[in-house]
Amino acid sequence: MRRPAQNHIVVPRRTPRRFYGHGIPKVELERLAGRLIVVEGADGSGRSTQIAMLVEWLEGCGHATTQVGLKRSTLVSEELARAQQGNILSRTTLSLFYATDFADQLENIILPALKAGFVVLADRYIYTLMVRDMVRGMDEAWLKNLYGIALEPDAVFYLNVDPEELVQRSFAKNAALDYWESGMDLGLSRDMFDSFMQYQILMEKAFRRLQVTYGFTIVDGMRSAEEINQELRKKIGAVLAGK
Amino acid sequence: MKTFSESNFPGRLIAVEGLDGSGKSTQIYLLKRWLELEGLKVYFSEWNSSELVKAATSKGKKRELLTPTTFSLIHATDFADRYERHLVPLLRAGYLVLCDRYVFTAFARDVVRGCPPEWVRGLYDFAALPDLTFFFKADLEVSLQRILDGRPQLKYFEAGMDLRLSTDPYESFRIFQGRMIEQYLAMSTEFNFLVIDANQLVEKQQALIRELVAQKLDLEKFRRADRPRPRGGSSATRTGSALSRALKVEETVE
Numbered sequence: 001m002r003r004p005a006q007n008h009i010v011v012p013r014r015t016p017r018r019f020y021g022h023g024i025p026k027v028e029l030e031r032l033a034g035r036l037i038v039v040e041g042a043d044g045s046g047r048s049t050q051i052a053m054l055v056e057w058l059e060g061c062g063h064a065t066t067q068v069g070l071k072r073s074t075l076v077s078e079e080l081a082r083a084q085q086g087n088i089l090s091r092t093t094l095s096l097f098y099a100t101d102f103a104d105q106l107e108n109i110i111l112p113a114l115k116a117g118f119v120v121l122a123d124r125y126i127y128t129l130m131v132r133d134m135v136r137g138m139d140e141a142w143l144k145n146l147y148g149i150a151l152e153p154d155a156v157f158y159l160n161v162d163p164e165e166l167v168q169r170s171f172a173k174n175a176a177l178d179y180w181e182s183g184m185d186l187g188l189s190r191d192m193f194d195s196f197m198q199y200q201i202l203m204e205k206a207f208r209r210l211q212v213t214y215g216f217t218i219v220d221g222m223r224s225a226e227e228i229n230q231e232l233r234k235k236i237g238a239v240l241a242g243k
Numbered sequence: 244m245k246t247f248s249e250s251n252f253p254g255r256l257i258a259v260e261g262l263d264g265s266g267k268s269t270q271i272y273l274l275k276r277w278l279e280l281e282g283l284k285v286y287f288s289e290w291n292s293s294e295l296v297k298a299a300t301s302k303g304k305k306r307e308l309l310t311p312t313t314f315s316l317i318h319a320t321d322f323a324d325r326y327e328r329h330l331v332p333l334l335r336a337g338y339l340v341l342c343d344r345y346v347f348t349a350f351a352r353d354v355v356r357g358c359p360p361e362w363v364r365g366l367y368d369f370a371a372l373p374d375l376t377f378f379f380k381a382d383l384e385v386s387l388q389r390i391l392d393g394r395p396q397l398k399y400f401e402a403g404m405d406l407r408l409s410t411d412p413y414e415s416f417r418i419f420q421g422r423m424i425e426q427y428l429a430m431s432t433e434f435n436f437l438v439i440d441a442n443q444l445v446e447k448q449q450a451l452i453r454e455l456v457a458q459k460l461d462l463e464k465f466r467r468a469d470r471p472r473p474r475g476g477s478s479a480t481r482t483g484s485a486l487s488r489a490l491k492v493e494e495t496v497e
Contacts, residue, residue, distance in 0.1 A: 022359040024312055075308050076317070079299040089295065090327035092369055096320035097296070103312045145365035149312055 009062035013242025021148015034114035038125040041159030043181045044169035045221050053229045066113045069123035073104035126150045131206040154239045156216030163200035246372045254334030258345035261379030264386035265441045273449045282470030286333045290344035293324040311356035319366045339465045351426035381441035
């Protein structure tokens with residue numbers, strides 16, 4: 001990986017920030033000097049690989065980084081995992097539980113890190129949460145209000161991988177399909193393989209619907225990790241330069 | 244937002260709202276006892292009581308991890324769990340559901356904590372409104388005294404200490420609860436609160452509540468199949484007798 005010389009460290013340019021909706025009370029947006037970069041995509045789409053490579057690159061370029069992801073909050077991550085094991089939560093409850101997890105990380109990690117000038121890499125953001133709920137029939141306007149607390153990121157990349165390829169990757173890793181990633185709770189099919197394929201297609205459709213509103217970049221995730229990362233680096237480089 | 248009756252549920256929901264220490268829990272307990280003893284299908288649900296969510300809430304409170312936004316969301320999660328798993332199915336089955344606090348607690352509390360009112364209302368708009376809401380209006384000093392009688396110290400969030408209104412918990416409680424009353428009163432007309440003077444004696448309040456419930460709901464509809472209506476004229480599920488019973492209580496009080 002080519003690294004720029006020390007005296008070429010790019011100081012990020014300030015750009016106006018906004019929340020999607022009402023936001024978090026008492027946050028001074030102009031003080032959030034850092035950058036928020038989101039990587040979205042299904043399990044097996046290569047999100048964590050890409051984020052790990054981006055951290056290497058960003059740190060090499062002299063940027064401080066921090067990472068967040070779903071179900072990682074101090075407040076509710078354990079309880080959320082436990083509730084999911086038994087599949088006993090109804091949809092609004094699960095949705096709000098995830099929103100709590102997100103809000104906790106937003107206020108305690110993302111916003112303070114941005115204030116300190118860090119580049120925050122989010123392994124999934126509100127879009128996955130919204131899309132999951134949308135395919136389960138939740139009201140889109142309700143979801144938009146709920147996630148009006150979220151800060152608009154500087155860049156959102158959606159790693160698009162065919163369901164056939166996702167299955168292969170999932171088997172190569174675990175030799176099993178995940179219950180939730182197969183959308184088994186939706187009752188699409190009793191056959192887990194069928195359900196997985198149908199669910200992933202529904203999810204992709206919903207992502208494309210959100211893309212119209214939230215304007216994220218769809219990245220072809222079928223290429224090599226290095227090729228994909230080059231594309232991400234180029235786009236993030238532009239974001240840091242304030243373009 | 245519509246009530247359960249307007250949404251064509253066979254069941255009816257009665258909620259009590261008011262400050263901590265306003266005596267609303269005592270009153271709804273007595274209402275529940277009456278309805279149960281009359282042989283009606285009754286279910287009681289309390290704010291912040293869902294087993295699943297409780298662990299996270301108490302951890303958040305104990306370690307002071309909660310911000311206004313997460314405080315709001317975690318209570319909404321608790322409410323949704325009880326709503327979807329208990330309240331809605333029971334109301335579909337024709338139950339009388341009694342709730343110690345309902346969405347109005349969030350509407351008042353979260354807004355006092357600084358959350359945008361439209362956002363909070365939006366969070367809860369999956370829920371139908373109660374068919375009857377009793378609001379217990381008590382003087383601040385009376386509420387404060389009632390809480391202190393029960394336990395030696397005010398709790399951190401109850402006193403609104405997270406809002407940094409004052410370093411003195413009692414002063415903070417007064418300011419916080421004062422703001423809560425303002426929010427409640429502002430909602431009173433919009434949501435048809437039945438305002439109960441909570442400075443009155445327990446029996447007097449209960450008599451009025453029973454009278455209003457018997458007047459506004461057709462209680463016979465909620466009778467349990469295994470508890471047929473008693474013969475003779477003693478059933479309080481008919482408005483007339485409930486009224487006389489209510490009046491009788493009042494007589495003994497005075």
